[in-house]
Amino acid sequence: MQKVIKITASLIGLLIILAIAAVVCLVTLVNPNDFKDQITAKVAASTGRQLNINGDIKWSFFPWLGLQLNQISLSNAKGFGDQPFAQIAHADVKVQLLPLFKGNINIGKLALDGLQLNLMKNAQGITNWQDLTTRAQAQADTNDNPPANTASNDSSGKSTHKLKFAIEGIDINNSSISWEDQQKGQTVKISDLAVQTGQLSMQSAFPLSVKFNINSNQPAVNGNFALTSDVTGDLAGQIYSFQNLKLTSTLNDKAFAGGKLDMSLQGNVKANLAKENLTIDSLNAKIANLAIHGDIQGQQILSNLQLQGQIDIPSFNLKQLLAALGHPLPARQDPNALTQVSAKGDLQGTANSLKIDQFIAKLDSTNIAGNFAVTDFSKKALVFNFNIDQLDADKYLAAPTRMASANNGVLISSAQAAPAPSNQPLLPVDMLRQLNMQGRLAIGSLHLNKLDATAINMQLNAQNGLINLAPLSAKLYAGNYNGSIRIDVRGKTPVIATDNQLTGIQIEPLTQSLINITKLQMTGTGNLNVNITTQGNTEAAVIKNLNGKGRIGLNNGVLKGINLPYYVRVGRALINGSSPPAKDSDQTQFGNLTGTFVITNGVFNNNDLLIAAPTFQAKGSGSANLVSQYLNYRIVMQLLETGTKNPQGDAIPVNISGNFSDVSVRPDVESIVKQEAKKRLGSTVTKELQKQLGNDTGKQVGDAVNSVINQFLGN
Numbered sequence: 001m002q003k004v005i006k007i008t009a010s011l012i013g014l015l016i017i018l019a020i021a022a023v024v025c026l027v028t029l030v031n032p033n034d035f036k037d038q039i040t041a042k043v044a045a046s047t048g049r050q051l052n053i054n055g056d057i058k059w060s061f062f063p064w065l066g067l068q069l070n071q072i073s074l075s076n077a078k079g080f081g082d083q084p085f086a087q088i089a090h091a092d093v094k095v096q097l098l099p100l101f102k103g104n105i106n107i108g109k110l111a112l113d114g115l116q117l118n119l120m121k122n123a124q125g126i127t128n129w130q131d132l133t134t135r136a137q138a139q140a141d142t143n144d145n146p147p148a149n150t151a152s153n154d155s156s157g158k159s160t161h162k163l164k165f166a167i168e169g170i171d172i173n174n175s176s177i178s179w180e181d182q183q184k185g186q187t188v189k190i191s192d193l194a195v196q197t198g199q200l201s202m203q204s205a206f207p208l209s210v211k212f213n214i215n216s217n218q219p220a221v222n223g224n225f226a227l228t229s230d231v232t233g234d235l236a237g238q239i240y241s242f243q244n245l246k247l248t249s250t251l252n253d254k255a256f257a258g259g260k261l262d263m264s265l266q267g268n269v270k271a272n273l274a275k276e277n278l279t280i281d282s283l284n285a286k287i288a289n290l291a292i293h294g295d296i297q298g299q300q301i302l303s304n305l306q307l308q309g310q311i312d313i314p315s316f317n318l319k320q321l322l323a324a325l326g327h328p329l330p331a332r333q334d335p336n337a338l339t340q341v342s343a344k345g346d347l348q349g350t351a352n353s354l355k356i357d358q359f360i361a362k363l364d365s366t367n368i369a370g371n372f373a374v375t376d377f378s379k380k381a382l383v384f385n386f387n388i389d390q391l392d393a394d395k396y397l398a399a400p401t402r403m404a405s406a407n408n409g410v411l412i413s414s415a416q417a418a419p420a421p422s423n424q425p426l427l428p429v430d431m432l433r434q435l436n437m438q439g440r441l442a443i444g445s446l447h448l449n450k451l452d453a454t455a456i457n458m459q460l461n462a463q464n465g466l467i468n469l470a471p472l473s474a475k476l477y478a479g480n481y482n483g484s485i486r487i488d489v490r491g492k493t494p495v496i497a498t499d500n501q502l503t504g505i506q507i508e509p510l511t512q513s514l515i516n517i518t519k520l521q522m523t524g525t526g527n528l529n530v531n532i533t534t535q536g537n538t539e540a541a542v543i544k545n546l547n548g549k550g551r552i553g554l555n556n557g558v559l560k561g562i563n564l565p566y567y568v569r570v571g572r573a574l575i576n577g578s579s580p581p582a583k584d585s586d587q588t589q590f591g592n593l594t595g596t597f598v599i600t601n602g603v604f605n606n607n608d609l610l611i612a613a614p615t616f617q618a619k620g621s622g623s624a625n626l627v628s629q630y631l632n633y634r635i636v637m638q639l640l641e642t643g644t645k646n647p648q649g650d651a652i653p654v655n656i657s658g659n660f661s662d663v664s665v666r667p668d669v670e671s672i673v674k675q676e677a678k679k680r681l682g683s684t685v686t687k688e689l690q691k692q693l694g695n696d697t698g699k700q701v702g703d704a705v706n707s708v709i710n711q712f713l714g715n
Contacts, residue, residue, distance in 0.1 A: 032057040050075040066094035077128040089114025107167040115175035167200035186218040205230040223251035238273035255326030288324035307349040315342040334395030384439035393448040398424040435462035465490035479505030502528040524557025548599045559588040568652040602627040
């Protein structure tokens with residue numbers, strides 16, 4: 001038996017020596033370049049393409065059996081031009097010789113240098129590799145039932161020897177890939193492509209490094225990318241793992257701050273394609289100064305993608321991020337606005353939607369909670385439900401640029417010129433046109449354009465450039481507000497319409513927010529209904545195009561800065577030629593005030609103001625010009641006898657006029673003089689005519705003469 005074993009071992013050794021000798025003879029005696037024609041013919045028969053081998057083919061031997069190819073190119077598909085489909089400057093592949101005799105395949109490092117791959121899709125939607133895949137599929141169909149290898153199979157038909165397969169690594173350098181889609185007009189160029197790996201094995205992780213530059217027109221991208229990871233692949237189980245994944249990128253664009261934008265992504269990724277599972281943990285993404293942390297799990301990733309996870313965005317400076325992205329903001333009213341922003345929430349998503357529940361965010365000193373969802377990525381459809389504790393919106397508005405001069409060239413009759421309205425854009429029109437959203441918003445307290453409100457609730461519906469805020473309610477200046485706002489940006493110029501009902505409000509802070517007449521203020525509790533329309537996208541345009549109408553009713557109020565009864569006494573002093581009385585106060589108390597108004601091109605007009613008080617009654621009419629910031633109003637005062645509504649003396653007109661910042665109040669001296677002159681002259685004429693013509697005739701003639709006098713002096 002021992003002799004048999006020795007003989008067998010000797011025979012095996014002899015066979016190995018003969019095999020090695022045969023390989024040596026093959027390498028040393030056979031020139032592989034002699035087979036170029038056979039190789040190209042075989043490729044042509046298999047692919048229908050022309051393979052060109054312009055460089056030398058070289059063998060290598062022990063301990064590696066290797067093959068080196070130089071200057072290889074494969075022609076393009078018919079109809080795609082003369083540019084080769086693929087080119088390789090140098091390729092090197094080696095297989096370790098001795099392990100082959102044990103059924104093991106140890107491949108050396110696969111090296112490619114100067115790979116150029118040109119991929120195209122023509123106007124008819126056909127790619128320049130479609131013919132290759134069609135031929136490959138046909139060949140696969142032909143080989144569906146290969147003969148069984150009984151020499152290597154046991155009685156069950158399974159292999160009795162498990163093949164061991166290993167590759168020392170991949171080394172690709174100086175390579176490029178181009179893509180042209182003639183249907184979409186898209187071009188993508190990947191250049192300076194370099195791919196390196198460690199030893200590839202089915203049993204352990206291997207390092208992977210990929211670097212390349214990219215230039216694309218759709219989307220417009222110009223930059224570089226670098227990726228490293230420890231990769232594990234189980235081909236049989238279809239399980240793939242990328243541990244310590246790190247992707248860095250620098251995008252180049254003159255719009256970016258400094259002409260570039262840095263981004264990075266880190267984490268661990270594991271995918272089980274057989275079970276369609278995906279896990280991403282320790283996610284850490286960064287774009288400029290924005291960091292995103294999270295963990296994500298995926299199900300049915302190949303058939304019906306379902307994602308869930310958690311996202312956390314630590315505090316960052318939004319102004320700096322927007323500037324880095326090439327969208328710097330104009331100066332805000334508060335220079336510290338948008339400098340502290342953070343958010344976190346639970347994520348759910350599909351291939352075409354995303355939902356964030358348990359959403360908590362902070363915008364400077366404002367806290368936001370709720371949920372939102374993008375229900376359709378293709379339509380950019382957003383739904384939301386947010387609760388905000390408090391918001392000072394003024395500090396996020398653009399800082400106004402004002403000029404202390406005549407208002408748009410119109411001379412203002414006042415001691416101080418009104419500041420010109422800002423010409424900064426009020427609304428982001430382009431963004432509003434793209435909005436496709438609906439939702440609910442609740443705000444605990446809001447300060448906006450000097451308006452203060454609490455308990456705000458609104459429903460928003462925005463689509464196709466039409467934004468509706470309705471219904472809209474709030475607690476406003478100790479009263480209630482109900483109304484609606486409609487913004488239409490479908491045309492060139494935004495159109496705004498509001499319908500507002502205010503009940504039980506304190507009028508003083510409201511009027512000072514809307515019309516800041518510093519020397520004349522009004523207090524009182526009452527109701528205000530106003531419907532307004534306007535158009536434009538600057539403060540100046542909105543004010544100039546303001547139109548609408550309204551009604552006001554107040555009770556138990558005070559006119560601050562004006563004492564109307566005092567000016568009645570001044571007027572009577574003028575009539576009597578006596579010294580004006582001392583002013584006892586600078587305000588007028590009243591029981592109720594009512595009136596209606598019409599707004600035309602930024603000018604408030606009122607002609608039916610009624611003021612009632614225990615000691616007087618008054619009627620008023622006039623205008624407040626928001627464009628020129630000028631007030632021109634007239635009140636006719638009538639004192640009442642104590643405890644009655646009977647007039648006491650003549651009514652006295654009072655003029656209230658001037659720039660909003662410098663209003664003057666004075667009796668209408670001219671009207672008072674004319675009124676007294678008519679009264680006295682008429683009385684004198686009548687008495688004289690009665691003396692000359694008798695009481696009846698004299699009175700009749702006197703009335704006729706007085707009528708002429710009134711027409712001459714003015715009614």
